[in-house]
Amino acid sequence: MSESRIRNAALRSKIMSADQAAALILDGAHVGMSGFTGAGYPKAVPAALAARMNAKHAAGEHFKIGVWTGASTAPELDGALAKADGIELRMPYQSDPNCRKRINAGELDYIDIHLSHVAQYVWFGFFGKLDVAVVEVAGIREDGRLIPSSSVGNNKTWLDQADKIILEVNRWQNPALEGMHDIYYGTDLPPHRRPIPLITAHDRIGQPYFFCDPDKVIAVIETDAPDRNTAFSPPDLVSRAIAGNILDFLEHEVKKGRLPPELLPLQSGVGNVANAVMDGLQHGPFEGLSSFTEVLQDGMLNLIKSGKMEFASATALSLSPEAAEEFNRDVALYRKKVILRPQEISNHPELIRRLGVIAMNGLIEADIYGNVNSTHIRGTSIMNGIGGSGDFARNAYLSIFMTPSTAKNGAISCIVPMVTHVDHTEHDVQVIVTEQGLADLRGLPPRRRAQEIIARCAHPDYRPALEDYFARALRESPGRHTPHLMNEAFSFLDAWKAAETRINSARAAE
Numbered sequence: 001m002s003e004s005r006i007r008n009a010a011l012r013s014k015i016m017s018a019d020q021a022a023a024l025i026l027d028g029a030h031v032g033m034s035g036f037t038g039a040g041y042p043k044a045v046p047a048a049l050a051a052r053m054n055a056k057h058a059a060g061e062h063f064k065i066g067v068w069t070g071a072s073t074a075p076e077l078d079g080a081l082a083k084a085d086g087i088e089l090r091m092p093y094q095s096d097p098n099c100r101k102r103i104n105a106g107e108l109d110y111i112d113i114h115l116s117h118v119a120q121y122v123w124f125g126f127f128g129k130l131d132v133a134v135v136e137v138a139g140i141r142e143d144g145r146l147i148p149s150s151s152v153g154n155n156k157t158w159l160d161q162a163d164k165i166i167l168e169v170n171r172w173q174n175p176a177l178e179g180m181h182d183i184y185y186g187t188d189l190p191p192h193r194r195p196i197p198l199i200t201a202h203d204r205i206g207q208p209y210f211f212c213d214p215d216k217v218i219a220v221i222e223t224d225a226p227d228r229n230t231a232f233s234p235p236d237l238v239s240r241a242i243a244g245n246i247l248d249f250l251e252h253e254v255k256k257g258r259l260p261p262e263l264l265p266l267q268s269g270v271g272n273v274a275n276a277v278m279d280g281l282q283h284g285p286f287e288g289l290s291s292f293t294e295v296l297q298d299g300m301l302n303l304i305k306s307g308k309m310e311f312a313s314a315t316a317l318s319l320s321p322e323a324a325e326e327f328n329r330d331v332a333l334y335r336k337k338v339i340l341r342p343q344e345i346s347n348h349p350e351l352i353r354r355l356g357v358i359a360m361n362g363l364i365e366a367d368i369y370g371n372v373n374s375t376h377i378r379g380t381s382i383m384n385g386i387g388g389s390g391d392f393a394r395n396a397y398l399s400i401f402m403t404p405s406t407a408k409n410g411a412i413s414c415i416v417p418m419v420t421h422v423d424h425t426e427h428d429v430q431v432i433v434t435e436q437g438l439a440d441l442r443g444l445p446p447r448r449r450a451q452e453i454i455a456r457c458a459h460p461d462y463r464p465a466l467e468d469y470f471a472r473a474l475r476e477s478p479g480r481h482t483p484h485l486m487n488e489a490f491s492f493l494d495a496w497k498a499a500e501t502r503i504n505s506a507r508a509a510e
Contacts, residue, residue, distance in 0.1 A: 005139040005169045006220060014220045018044035021166050021219035022052050027063045028088070029131040032122075032158030033077060036070035036316035036343065037270055037295050038228040040151030042134045042168045044221050046077040053086035064088040068122070068130070070153020070315070070343055071115060071294075071387060072096070074228035082108065091127075092118045093385035104381045112375060115294070115388040116347035119157040123189060133162035137210070138173035140220075145209035148181045148340065149173040150227055151316030156183055156342045159210055165217045171224040176331040181340045182206045198351055201265045201292040202311040204339065231320040232298055235276035238404045241435035242273055243280035246360065246400065249431065249438050251285065253398075259358075262288035267352075267392045268297070269361040270318055273402055275299045277360060282308060292355050294346055294388045296338060298323040304337045305330075313339045315346040347388045352395040359396035361389040363403045366457070367419045368450040368470060369482055370426035370441050372401050378496050379420030386423050393428045405434035405459035412496055413462035415453060417469050418489035432457050446482040447474070465492075 006012045022045055025031060035041025049065075056063035064086050071093040072078070078096035081087050085107070090099060092113035102108035113121070121127060135155050139147040148155065150173060159165060184206035188194060198205050235243070253259040263286055268274040278299020281289065289309040291300055295318035303309035305326075317340075319327060327334055345351065352359075363372045364383060373379075375386050393399045401424070403414045414434070426449065432439045437456035441449045454466045469488065477483035 005171055005175075005222070007142045008140050008144045008214070010214050011140055011144065011167070011217055011220050014217055015222065016219050018048040018221050019052075021045050021221055022048035024164070024166070024218055025049060025065065025132055027056075027061075028065065030066040030068065030128060032068045032130050032133045032135075032154065032162055033073065034070065034135040034149075034151065034153060034155050034158070035073035035077060036151035036153040037072055037318040038074050038230060039316045039318060040136050040149040040153070040155075040173075040227065041069075041073040041077050042136045042166075043076055043170065043223045043225040044168060045134050045166055046080055050080040050084040050086060053081070053084040057085065066090075068118070068127070068154070068158075069093070070118075070151060070155070072384065076228070093387050095384040100382060100384075110382060110385075112382070112385045114347075114386060114390045115343050116349060116391040119154050119342070119344040120187070122154075122157055122161055129163065130158065130161045132164045132166065133158035134166045134168070135159060136168045136170050136173075136223075138170065138175060138177050140167070140169060141209065144212060144214050146212050147178045148183070148210060149177065152181060152183070152340050152342050153315055154343060156185070156210060157344070159212050162216065165212065166219045166221070167217060168221045168223050171222070172226050174328045174331050176335060179208045180335045180338060181208050182345075183208070183210055183342060184345050185211070187344060196345070196348060196350055198345070199354070201290045201313045201355060202339065206341075227317075227324065229319055229321045229324045231322070232275045233272045235272070235279055238435045239273045239276035240280070242402050242404070242433055243277040245433050245435075245438040246277055246402065247280050247284050249433075249440070250358075262286065262290070264356040264358050264397055265290045265292035265313075267291070267293040267357050267359045267396070268300070269387070269389060270295055270297065271362055273362060273404075274360060277402070278303060282306060292346070292351070292357050294343065301327060301334070304334065309337075311337055311339075313341060313346065315341055315343040343388070347391040349391060349395040352392055356397035357392060357395075358398045358400070359389075359392035360400045360402060361393065363401045363414070365414050365416050365419050366401060366403065366429070366432050366453070367416050368453050368466060369446050370429040370432065370449050370453065371419045371422050372424040372429055373419040373421045374401075374423045376421035378493060379490075390424060390428070393424050398430060399428055400431040400433060401429055402433040405436050405457060406462070410459070410461065413459060413466075413492055415458040415462065415466065416492045417466065418484060420490060420493065434459075436460075
């Protein structure tokens, strides 16, 4: 193997196999893993650790660890460890089917946290000691500083806080990533906190490298494996309609003088609808765009390439295989237009409010008063987690939530009388958008919000039932401020049950 990526002699002497490194992680350890939405996660050690767990369990021994990350990772990490029944506790965000299944079965504890809070809570000591950090990097410099890879996430905190460090040096990561990162080391603890000196999305306030105590490094592994890059579905009619409604709204805000012609920095959640909005911006009237967000997706990459977007600040790349190939091919261009930061900076409420970010995030269901559920199915089963949506929604200049009006091929309404789980209260939700239309809730009291959401966002198949519920609530509710029929508020759950029954029956027939 080439040693060109490990240029520090002391750390080069600690090169070993992934199996040897995994043997250094003990039962019950709290392990901070790199990775954010399938980028920059360790590729070799988790697989070796899962094999070790399976062997221990087969021998009748207990072997589980706590897994802390930046956000979701990949099947090679979350999936492998969950399948091996090797995770005792997971935080702060996951999206793996095996992990989700174990969480909802009560076999794995999960803590869902705002992404901006994770690093500071670890520094505060709220979760106990971090025993081991397993962090992927693109290289190690002669002076021992680490070149970050395709995500930053919580890696700075893991490297600072962990008692022991395992480094995966991945040759697949483009060496031209060096210099693209901005690692800020000025987040002091209370009562000594100072303002973060970031005024625009393109400001650099830190270092391009991680600092790392070489005495804490117990293993270095060399890998050559790609990130898990998931292809996005082409925008369909529904996602295009949602994007069109948002673009019309933004144009209206510019005409009203509430937004500048180049808009304000954009934040967009992960997924096909969010990517469709970026695709819509590609063909829209706005120039000189910027972004202050969590992940850089295909749509933003296209905006940068076309010149529509001048700059993007994020904590990770989240690209399709084709876009990742293009990024690596034209990285000389993108390194001038992209900064990757720790998620405690990319998601920091102080910065989101200062920059006036336009936040656009998805949801599972919204109710007629504007409360949003973005994490739970039928109120009890976790889907993925809140991620960074709350960081942005509460502090954004504009807080937009978007969704198709129905799910399960129209069997379920995404607009309901009352959400079964609240992640974002009506106080943090300014705009709700579906393919049916857009409800601008700013300045509206609860009853007016309900009228707007039902009329503009609900699917026609469900609008009469919602109108009937609201009309009866106006007459019969003991309180008229936010009228509800509490014995019927979750009546739309019946549709969930019916849809689930049909899906399970279809699967059984197959």
